[in-house]
Amino acid sequence: MDIIVCIKRVPETAEADIVLDAGKKGIDTDGMVFSINEWDNYAVEAAIQLKEAQGGKITVVSAGPEENNEVLRRALAMGADDAIRLTDPAFEGSDAIAMARILAAAIKDIPHDLILTGVQADDDGFGGTGVALAEMLGLPYAALVTDIQLDGDTLTVHRELEGGLEEVTAVKMPALLTIQTGINEPRYVSIMGIRKVAKKEIAEKSAGDLSLSGDDIGVKGSLSQIEGLFFPPVGEGAEIIEGTMDEKAETLVKILKERGGIA
Amino acid sequence: MDFELDLEQKEIVKAAREFAEGEFDPQLAFELEKTHTFPADIRRKACKLGFVGIHFPEEYGGQGYGIMENALIVEEFCRRDSGIGSAVVLSDFSSEVVMRFGSEAQKKAYLPKVASGAYISGGGYTEPDHGSDITFMNTTAVRDGDSYVINGSKTFITNGGIAQFLIVLCQTDENASPPYRGQSTFIVPTDVDGFEAVEIEDKMGLKMTSTAEIYFNNVRIPADALIGEAGKGFYQVLEFFDESRVEIAAQALGIAQGALDRTIAYIKDRSQFGKKIAAFQVNQHKIADMATRVELARLMVYKAAWNYDKGRIDPTLTSMAKMTAGQAAVYVADEAIQMHGGYGYIMENEVERFYRDAKITEIYEGTREIQKNTISSGIVGRYK
Amino acid sequence: MKKIAVLVEHRQGEIREITFEMLGKAHQLAGSDDEVQALFLGDTSQKELVAKVSPHAHTTLAVYDAALKDFEPLRYGSALEAVLSNADCDLLLMGQTAFGMDLAPALAAKMTMPFTSDVVDIEILDGGVKATRQMYSGKVSAAVSLKEAPKRLLTVRAGAFPAEDVPEVSGEVREIAWSVDGDFAVRKFLSYIEAAVGDVDITQADVLVSVGRGIKDADNIPVAQELADALGGVVSCSRPVADKKWLPKERQVGTSGKTVKPRVYIALGISGAFQHQAGMKGAATIIAVNKDPKAPIFSIAHFGIVDDLFKVLPALTEKVRELKG
Ligand SMILES: Cc1cc2nc3c(=O)[nH]c(=O)nc-3n(C[C@H](O)[C@H](O)[C@H](O)COP(=O)(O)OP(=O)(O)OC[C@H]3O[C@@H](n4cnc5c(N)ncnc54)[C@H](O)[C@@H]3O)c2cc1C
Numbered sequence: 001m002d003i004i005v006c007i008k009r010v011p012e013t014a015e016a017d018i019v020l021d022a023g024k025k026g027i028d029t030d031g032m033v034f035s036i037n038e039w040d041n042y043a044v045e046a047a048i049q050l051k052e053a054q055g056g057k058i059t060v061v062s063a064g065p066e067e068n069n070e071v072l073r074r075a076l077a078m079g080a081d082d083a084i085r086l087t088d089p090a091f092e093g094s095d096a097i098a099m100a101r102i103l104a105a106a107i108k109d110i111p112h113d114l115i116l117t118g119v120q121a122d123d124d125g126f127g128g129t130g131v132a133l134a135e136m137l138g139l140p141y142a143a144l145v146t147d148i149q150l151d152g153d154t155l156t157v158h159r160e161l162e163g164g165l166e167e168v169t170a171v172k173m174p175a176l177l178t179i180q181t182g183i184n185e186p187r188y189v190s191i192m193g194i195r196k197v198a199k200k201e202i203a204e205k206s207a208g209d210l211s212l213s214g215d216d217i218g219v220k221g222s223l224s225q226i227e228g229l230f231f232p233p234v235g236e237g238a239e240i241i242e243g244t245m246d247e248k249a250e251t252l253v254k255i256l257k258e259r260g261g262i263a
Numbered sequence: 264m265d266f267e268l269d270l271e272q273k274e275i276v277k278a279a280r281e282f283a284e285g286e287f288d289p290q291l292a293f294e295l296e297k298t299h300t301f302p303a304d305i306r307r308k309a310c311k312l313g314f315v316g317i318h319f320p321e322e323y324g325g326q327g328y329g330i331m332e333n334a335l336i337v338e339e340f341c342r343r344d345s346g347i348g349s350a351v352v353l354s355d356f357s358s359e360v361v362m363r364f365g366s367e368a369q370k371k372a373y374l375p376k377v378a379s380g381a382y383i384s385g386g387g388y389t390e391p392d393h394g395s396d397i398t399f400m401n402t403t404a405v406r407d408g409d410s411y412v413i414n415g416s417k418t419f420i421t422n423g424g425i426a427q428f429l430i431v432l433c434q435t436d437e438n439a440s441p442p443y444r445g446q447s448t449f450i451v452p453t454d455v456d457g458f459e460a461v462e463i464e465d466k467m468g469l470k471m472t473s474t475a476e477i478y479f480n481n482v483r484i485p486a487d488a489l490i491g492e493a494g495k496g497f498y499q500v501l502e503f504f505d506e507s508r509v510e511i512a513a514q515a516l517g518i519a520q521g522a523l524d525r526t527i528a529y530i531k532d533r534s535q536f537g538k539k540i541a542a543f544q545v546n547q548h549k550i551a552d553m554a555t556r557v558e559l560a561r562l563m564v565y566k567a568a569w570n571y572d573k574g575r576i577d578p579t580l581t582s583m584a585k586m587t588a589g590q591a592a593v594y595v596a597d598e599a600i601q602m603h604g605g606y607g608y609i610m611e612n613e614v615e616r617f618y619r620d621a622k623i624t625e626i627y628e629g630t631r632e633i634q635k636n637t638i639s640s641g642i643v644g645r646y647k
Numbered sequence: 648m649k650k651i652a653v654l655v656e657h658r659q660g661e662i663r664e665i666t667f668e669m670l671g672k673a674h675q676l677a678g679s680d681d682e683v684q685a686l687f688l689g690d691t692s693q694k695e696l697v698a699k700v701s702p703h704a705h706t707t708l709a710v711y712d713a714a715l716k717d718f719e720p721l722r723y724g725s726a727l728e729a730v731l732s733n734a735d736c737d738l739l740l741m742g743q744t745a746f747g748m749d750l751a752p753a754l755a756a757k758m759t760m761p762f763t764s765d766v767v768d769i770e771i772l773d774g775g776v777k778a779t780r781q782m783y784s785g786k787v788s789a790a791v792s793l794k795e796a797p798k799r800l801l802t803v804r805a806g807a808f809p810a811e812d813v814p815e816v817s818g819e820v821r822e823i824a825w826s827v828d829g830d831f832a833v834r835k836f837l838s839y840i841e842a843a844v845g846d847v848d849i850t851q852a853d854v855l856v857s858v859g860r861g862i863k864d865a866d867n868i869p870v871a872q873e874l875a876d877a878l879g880g881v882v883s884c885s886r887p888v889a890d891k892k893w894l895p896k897e898r899q900v901g902t903s904g905k906t907v908k909p910r911v912y913i914a915l916g917i918s919g920a921f922q923h924q925a926g927m928k929g930a931a932t933i934i935a936v937n938k939d940p941k942a943p944i945f946s947i948a949h950f951g952i953v954d955d956l957f958k959v960l961p962a963l964t965e966k967v968r969e970l971k972g
Pocket residue numbers: 385386387388389393394395396418419420421422466469474623626627628629630631632633636
């Protein structure tokens with residue numbers, strides 16, 4: 001079974017102090033730690049588990065600058081076989097749909113039975129690149145997948161719905177799935193893995209290589225555009241409890257008592 | 264000249280960091296510390312991922328990298344937790360003696376098992392009466408047919424209570440002159456008759472690591488447990504120390520960096536006199552001093568490792584690296600406690616453990632003073 | 648005159664709340680001579696559901712076909728295309744839900760509609776469509792514009808707009824013909840699996856001590872449990888904690904977990920992503936402990952402590968115990 005996994009490199013922002021960049025259309029990522037998008041890491045692991053059971057080949061694809069080789073190499077070390085980086089100044093400013101177009105142009109020429117992406121990316125939280133990609137490739141798909149069982153050329157998957165409800169759906173391969181966190185336990189990168197892929201080249205493809213014209217990609221090829229970023233209004237917000245730890249705890253207990261928090 | 268790690272080395276650092284962050288949990292560390300428990304599960308996982316014995320050749324179960332890559336892992340592990348990190352990285356201690364000087368059969372029998380996690384190793388050099396000076400050993404190994412019989416004792420032996428085998432430095436010829444020409448090293452399995460390990464429970468740090476006194480009472484081992492040639496033990500051990508000093512220096516570097524990390528976070532968080540204590544310039548300067556010492560240590564450790572991997576033996580350089588890194592660890596951990604105030608003095612705070620674990624790096628694998636002897640004799644020459 | 652269409656979302660015989668939230672917003676965006684449309688896809692047995700939405704739209708366009716009984720994006724997409732060729736709406740809204748996320752991006756790609764997802768606010772100015780969406784798990788907002796086009800598409804975050812007070816208008820229902828055309832067997836709905844029932848039902852608890860990724864490790868759960876025990880409450884969690892199996896899935900609060908309305912909800916080391924907020928913002932009192940003062944959780948919490956949860960927890964537990972003697 002040949003699998004393609006699309007992965008993204010994103011800054012870790014959960015505990016970081018975010019500062020907007022000068023143009024206010026992006027954030028200042030200076031000094032930030034980057035890693036593979038959490039959802040994509042689960043997708044890579046899902047691909048490896050399928051390969052371990054079925055054989056075949058895994059190709060990881062990432063669009064972005066040279067730093068993206070980090071996440072590609074990491075996926076190789078985990079167990080992927082090939083890596084391709086899509087890179088061109090012309091890609092800049094692409095919205096998620098244009099990005100799907102870039103990915104589709106690269107993927108259509110690589111043999112595949114299954115394509116995996118994460119449900120969404122940590123940074124833009126768009127949550128639609130995979131599904132748009134499936135449409136562009138003319139593949140059946142399922143989003144928000146939390147379980148995969150293989151039966152011949154059909155995948156029986158669980159899709160996560162709201163409120164803990166799940167849907168069981170059959171998808172015939174070739175197909176695309178967007179992978180939800182928690183579907184597996186992603187492995188650590190091993191030294192054996194790093195060593196095995198040390199000499200591995202990462203193929204690069206430009207807009208020209210993919211026969212993409214400037215009208216399809218970048219700002220021009222994107223039908224949506226970020227006008228600007230801003231910090232969400234704080235609203236009323238929480239009343240912040242100050243003081244020594246003892247005082248804080250004291251105040252909290254008082255609040256808990258008033259509000260029925262102590263049974 | 265290039266001061267950057269190469270791509271693979273950066274990946275190794277990241278892999279080690281991800282593993283340590285995922286597995287070395289502070290709460291768990293606190294429990295292991297209090298109960299003096301070796302982190303056996305974590306070590307097993309680390310072995311499975313190739314972190315332990317990364318510098319062993321592939322044919323002996325290792326990953327074929329150099330001591331540079333080993334140092335990077337040691338640094339990352341100890342940075343994340345001085346206790347768990349040290350215990351895990353020391354679990355292959357002295358295996359290098361087998362790797363560098365052992366026979367093919369010895370290497371095949373022991374190294375893959377250490378790398379896979381089946382065996383823990385250790386090295387017995389120090390004796391109650393011989394620490395810095397190991398030119399004469401009271402522990403003897405006497406040839407008897409096709410075996411050797413060992414008698415004597417060793418002390419402060421890392422992993423002594425949990426290892427499957429130890430490398431033991433013995434006097435095989437008490438009349439040799441100078442006496443160290445009569446020393447030999449042996450591989451001693453710990454399950455042989457007459458072998459006894461007594462755990463030294465109460466010590467300042469390294470609580471998750473076993474440190475033991477070892478007694479040999481007519482321990483009989485086959486003659487082929489001898490490593491290399493008889494009479495060459497002292498030289499082997501000195502050469503081994505040149506390598507192991509770099510590992511201990513990396514341990515010190517990791518401890519220093521870990522204490523620094525926590526201190527930077529703490530001073531940005533703690534407020535006194537109505538502002539963050541990071542706002543006081545005295546604290547900023549302290550961080551500057553700490554960070555500079557850490558960087559200095561790192562440069563020396565990396566250079567020493569790099570040089571060793573180039574096949575150059577340079578005790579002056581490795582001693583400088585170990586001395587510098589050990590001093591950095593002790594200095595930074597001390598300032599870390601200072602800047603944490605009372606909270607730093609409490610066991611629940613990680614820097615308290617870092618502080619206690621830092622000190623040993625100035626003692627074992629040659630005390631700071633012995634490093635200076637090595638450095639000065641390398642530079643000035645031997646004057647008596 | 649502009650026309651704003653809302654795709655009705657229904658599951659297991661019920662209209663989902665997001666539908667009314669979108670209809671409400673559509674009415675707010677619509678001027679006096681504008682039109683709000685509801686688009687309904689289902690089978691004939693679901694006709695009664697249409698009656699619940701049609702009073703809230705000027706026009707309801709419905710396709711009834713046995714093939715549309717359960718949500719399946721390929722069929723729904725095809726039927727929706729048929730509807731849209733009749734609907735001539737300028738803007739289509741769908742939910743950023745398991746339903747919308749499985750359909751909208753494909754539709755946008757197929758029909759070349761300008762599209763953005765997960766919006767929390769919408770503005771229509773001189774025919775231009777501007778939306779606000781969040782990035783970096785809610786720490787940053789983005790103003791996004793959609794280019795000029797006959798039809799534009801947005802998916803709307805659940806809970807972003809109120810579902811109450813959706814205006815009633817005398818709506819007509821028009822049936823649109825559609826028949827299965829194409830190979831839809833490649834994706835087939837099989838069944839639902841109901842959420843597992845655990846040993847504790849967090850939806851029934853009066854007090855929830857809820858832990859997020861900030862709790863760092865399974866070994867630390869007992870520290871939260873101690874507080875919960877002292878308070879007579881129950882421990883719940885955010886998604887990463889359930890993903891890592893530190894707590895069972897039934898303890899997860901949020902869109903893909905449970906919706907809870909306790910008297911007091913204490914969020915410890917939870918950043919407050921909207922999927923989490925959706926499950927707990929109905930709590931009477933929300934107390935958040937997080938070391939990041941900019942964590943989005945503080946925007947919906949009533950009380951906050953900016954500090955290390957591992958310091959707050961023991962201090963609080965002790966005080967509660969003191970109080971209870
Ligand atoms: C936790 C722990 C783990 C250890 N693990 C091992 C192990 O696995 N294997 C092993 O063989 N040993 C191990 N050791 C022993 C360690 O290597 C020795 O303690 C160390 O070499 C110093 O020897 P000593 O304790 O006998 O001190 P001494 O040699 O008695 O030194 C006492 C002091 O005198 C100074 N001194 C000695 N000679 C000179 C000199 N010529 N010039 C200037 N100053 C001098 C020393 O620097 C020191 O300050 C361990 C020790 C500890 C505490």
